[in-house]
Amino acid sequence: MESVKPQKDEELERAMALMPRNGSKGEVKEVGGEPDDDYDPHLYRKVPHPTSNFESLAHLLKGCLGTGILAMHEAFHNSGWLSGVVNMAIIGFICTYCFHILVRTQYILCKQYRVPLLSYPQSMKLALQQGPRAVKWISPAAVPITDGFLIIYQLGVCICYLVFVAKNVEDILHSYGVEISLTKVMLFMFLPLLGINLLRNLKVLAPLSTLANIVTFIGLGVVLYYVFQDLPPLSERPMFGPIEKFPLYFGTVLFALEAVGVVIALENNMKTPKSFGSRFGVLNVGMTLVTIMYGFVGFFGYLKYGADSKDSISLNIPKGLIPDITRGLFTFAIFISYGLQCYVPISIIWDNYVSEKVKSSRHSTRYQLILRIVITIFTFMVAAAVPELGLFISLFGAFCLSILGLAFPALMELCVLYPDKLGKLNWVMWKDIGLIIFAMIGLVSGTYSSLRNIIATFQ
Template identity: 25%
Template sequence: MEEKNSDRIPLINPPPSTATDGTASKLQTIGNIIVSIVGTGVLGLPFAFRIAGWLAGSIGVILAGLATYYCMLLLVQCRDRLASEKELPGTTTYGDLGYRCLGRPGRYLTEFLIFISQCGGSVAYLVFIGQNLASIVKGHGLTIASYIFLLVPIEIALSWIGSLSAFAPFSIFADICNVLAMGFVVKEDIQQAIGGDFLFRDRKAITDNIGGLPFAGGMAVFCFEGFGMTLALEASMKERRTFPKVLAMAFTWITLVYVLFGIFGYMAYGDETKDIITLNLPKNWTAIAVQIGLCLGLVFTFPIMVHPVNEILEGKLKKKLWLQKLHDNDAESSLTRLGKFGICISRAVLVIGLAVLASFVPGFGVFASLVGSTVCALISFVLPASFHLTLLGSSLSFWQKALDFCILLCGLLLAAYGTYNTIVGV
């Protein structure tokens, strides 16, 4: 690199040090960003707006979107700095950045938080499916936990499928069902407004319970999931220089949709808004079809969510002496039948453990806010700001350092205060 880092404006003019070996176009990258970020959390936003108020909720979503966008660019800039110094050649992972900035504890901390966040997202999937199935099928004496455990054999069998590409159509199907569910909520809003059941003055702009703000903030952060895909998304582009603009375009539309959907959902149902907005939909065949579609999509995308967890666990297991003996000819990829059986057992145990955790979760909204307030805030805000200050602190201006410190502090406060309010109840 001939250009010094101090001569550039960080984040606006990214360094040209990375190779352009990606294949994704701008439009494809926008699609990948949307698929990576938008998930079931969006269906909990109206409940968050009910807790915080429509104005406070809107501001919270906008701030969460801006902070997540900025921190994603910080992460890319940190990777580019290491690539320019040839300290970590090739594709750098989030864990590699943690190791470079904080040593081995940094790698362990980063991978542990990613592990917990993936487990949290997997548990949220199970809770979401359980609550929706319980609302659809009533009068059979089955609890939400019962429906969750009925899914266990299916999810264990799916977790044994080796190719994740087989689940790609179901992931797209789940996203389509999300869009349909959002469309249904908006339709119900309009119908209630026309029918005269809607009174704007009954909808609070800002809650009088200050504890509701961190709760809603945690939910907003949870909705911008997919932070761990940042480096992979940027590396997949043909023109990697355009990633900040493409990311900004995608985040603008996602944030706008989040705000409007949260407002519409809360305006439609007011204090009756449930933690999953689909539970407010009328029990007609169309609404039930949307709920069933959402559940089916998540059943088949659950293995994608737990795949990184399996990789981490199996990577640790392969280092154990007893498991190394289960390979043929010392080849890591050629497991014996006993070795393959052990991997299947470990995946089954993971699914059962996640189902047990999900059976104790009181509700989707509470759990999503807890995950967003803790691991998501740490992964999305605290770690990127810390890495940026560590790697580029000497070349940053006062205001850039101040902004990083502000994000770092806010992330820690959200993790602490939001967790407290989630546990004691809003």
């Protein structure tokens, strides 16, 4: 996942000082509209290498395709095939709609405060400052709260990557008669992954990201070849799964579909950002393709393997040279992507909470390396303690992305349009409250179900 590097608060303060002396927010023409002044944030963004619509679409697909798509067949096992297909479309629509809300609301805030762009945490803070009294008091803590969810989610992705790599390596070794425990596999992985995580230059990691995506698509094609061999009749699979397992489905799908950091980064770096959220723009086209791909893999993967569905579909394909090469490709792709995933939480923690305190120290570089080592050790310890890929995917999807991808965008829109731009009969307010309630139900039920199953692994 990519993320926008946060602005320093001092820069934001200087930008806000350019606002009119009376502190006016600026009028909004209509619900979801733009302030009436002539300031257009898009015209003031200085992007060294802006991306085209096609490049942005490719990046969106790349940002959404990861371990989530390999767990879709297990998600469908928790929901049933009919419920899985229908709810995949519903959740995909809601996620896309909330992305639109987020992008539109950030644009309004940029116009109001006359800045080219704002980070997600800063947007949250500014939105809460002008919201109802019931939420305004939270605004001073908005930045660390939002950063906290982003950090937890990204660390969760890193943990999922570690479990995925270790399980696939263990499976490959077992197929050749090498008996080794999952914990020992992780120990052998530690030093190479620590080396990747100690690379501080993102440009060094960029070619690895491109290579990882090529390898992932090749591996997915091979997996689908095996999936379509001797498919059983649809009647052998239930249309609906047990209701108590649906929260696990919800968390897994949300983990797979939500790419809030990618969406913000892409819109901020586009050559023509206005086309990002248009009817047939990058966001709608990209999310439609991603939703269809996830539904396709989930449906046919579950149809093929049913109750035998494992954490990753790469573990379900048969033994043999070609399947082992395929598992190796997936493992290699996720292995080299670990550093990219760790880059985001390290960047947030270092830039926002550590660098200012140690910038005068001659040991600043050493402190950053220590931070990278600590984060690597932490992710390894959690992965080794509970090596349950599917449960981790569901847990972090339900806990973090219900908030970051659904609740926070709705709350931001509600605050920015409050009190007199909420539409006829305040329909925007009721719609946003509905999205927040939906997100909270998903968060509580998905987190509870995942934690309950994780705890059960210790018993």
